[in-house]
Amino acid sequence: MKQALKNSLRYLGYEIHWVGSVPDVPADPVRVVGPPALEPVWPLPRRPGGLTDQEIREAFGRYELWHYGYEFEGGLSFQPSHLRPDSVSEDPSRPLKRFRHFMPYVLEAAGSLKGKRVLDIACNSGFWSIQCGLLGAEVVGFDARPVLIEQAELVRSIVGLDNVEFRLLDFDRMAPGILGQFDIVLNLGVLYHLPDTLAALQSTIAMSREWVLLHSTLWPASEPVIHIRWEEPIDIRDASTPGIVAYPSKSAVELILRHIRVKEARAIPLHVPGMPHDYQDGSRASWLIRV
Ligand SMILES: C[S@@+](CC[C@H](N)C(=O)[O-])C[C@H]1O[C@@H](n2cnc3c(N)ncnc32)[C@H](O)[C@@H]1O
Numbered sequence: 605m606k607q608a609l610k611n612s613l614r615y616l617g618y619e620i621h622w623v624g625s626v627p628d629v630p631a632d633p634v635r636v637v638g639p640p641a642l643e644p645v646w647p648l649p650r651r652p653g654g655l656t657d658q659e660i661r662e663a664f665g666r667y668e669l670w671h672y673g674y675e676f677e678g679g680l681s682f683q684p685s686h687l688r689p690d691s692v693s694e695d696p697s698r699p700l701k702r703f704r705h706f707m708p709y710v711l712e713a714a715g716s717l718k719g720k721r722v723l724d725i726a727c728n729s730g731f732w733s734i735q736c737g738l739l740g741a742e743v744v745g746f747d748a749r750p751v752l753i754e755q756a757e758l759v760r761s762i763v764g765l766d767n768v769e770f771r772l773l774d775f776d777r778m779a780p781g782i783l784g785q786f787d788i789v790l791n792l793g794v795l796y797h798l799p800d801t802l803a804a805l806q807s808t809i810a811m812s813r814e815w816v817l818l819h820s821t822l823w824p825a826s827e828p829v830i831h832i833r834w835e836e837p838i839d840i841r842d843a844s845t846p847g848i849v850a851y852p853s854k855s856a857v858e859l860i861l862r863h864i865r866v867k868e869a870r871a872i873p874l875h876v877p878g879m880p881h882d883y884q885d886g887s888r889a890s891w892l893i894r895v
Contacts, residue, residue, distance in 0.1 A: 639712035647675035651764025717741040726794035730756030737768035746773040748844035795820040828856040
């Protein structure tokens with residue numbers, strides 16, 4: 605029967621080949637010798653005497669969209685919610701996995717975050733700023749969307765951190781003259797929402813005295829190319845204004861970093877088991893850069 609079906613399909617010009625089962629989740633990375641593991645502070649602590657459970661629920665409920673899910677001590681948890689939901693961005697463990705992926709390398713480089721100035725570019729609702737604040741850094745996080753700065757302030761007030769400051773600012777206006785310089789600059793998930801990769805990396809490097817953690821979605825090509833496309837500012841994770849955005853390939857990022865003459869750019873290897881697909885398939889990459 606099977607052979608008859610194969611023969612009929614071949615007659616129609618089709619071939620069936622058994623390719624084996626494709627695993628749902630790609631194989632986990634080979635064990636990499638790297639810095640010691642580091643866990644995010646999760647669930648987030650709550651300032652004693654702060655908002656009640658009911659007040660926190662009401663405050664979160666005022667916003668329809670949340671890029672990250674949040675968990676707070678006492679069993680309060682909130683799911684991420686996007687306009688274009690997909691299983692990748694709706695996974696509440698995504699930021700925690702990303703933390704385990706990046707932050708051991710940052711801590712290994714910087715020694716400790718205590719008292720260090722950290723800039724969180726495009727901070728969204730503040731996940732990274734809050735984590736760095738809990739590790740003792742003096743943090744400035746900025747984003748171009750007022751609603752995200754409100755959300756970040758809400759999370760900051762629940763946790764009760766006074767070493768974290770959020771500002772409404774567009775990437776175009778970021779400059780040492782406005783924000784000062786920082787020991788560590790986080791440029792995470794925003795490069796491919798900007799129109800000019802070279803200019804964006806130059807201004808990011810200019811903000812740092814020592815380290816930049818860079819993470820971007822990439823254009824899938826082995827040559828150094830930059831693909832442009834139009835982006836509308838629809839969701840809270842998109843570009844802040846309509847216009848072209850640039851997707852560099854991995855080798856384009858590396859060539860640009862060489863052109864800018866950074867001292868060192870180390871690609872962070874996959875070392876955390878169970879990382880999301882887009883990290884495993886190479887459509888995203890991260891670098892720890894010494895400026
Ligand atoms: C995909 S999210 C990344 C959030 C966070 N940095 C992370 O990696 O988890 C992109 C963020 O960039 C912000 N953004 C987009 N264009 C921006 C601009 N021109 N200036 C400042 N922030 C911008 C968005 O509002 C959004 O919060």
